[in-house]
Amino acid sequence: MIERSPTPSESRARLDVFGDCEPNPCPYVKGDVNCDHAVDTADIPYFVAALIGGYTGCEISLADMDNSGTQDGLDIQLFISVVLPPP
Numbered sequence: 001m002i003e004r005s006p007t008p009s010e011s012r013a014r015l016d017v018f019g020d021c022e023p024n025p026c027p028y029v030k031g032d033v034n035c036d037h038a039v040d041t042a043d044i045p046y047f048v049a050a051l052i053g054g055y056t057g058c059e060i061s062l063a064d065m066d067n068s069g070t071q072d073g074l075d076i077q078l079f080i081s082v083v084l085p086p087p
Ligand SMILES: [Ca+2]
Pocket: 031, 032, 033, 034, 035, 036, 037, 038, 039, 040, 042, 043
């Protein structure tokens, strides 16, 4: 039997639900700009660096939250809503 690989959205969904995914390693999700497979406050300095310069993470496009093709001020609100969701 031949098994197909999960689509990126299936992998993301599995990451969201189970905290891990197949295939491994998991793909990085938007906002995980320090590339540790978690979107949290540790990403904030990397996100700022992605916008103003000096980014040292693995993939700067992870800061392009609105998929506009560039990381800029328009991504800030989306990033904050992911990192600091409302209580
Ligand atoms: Ca992260």
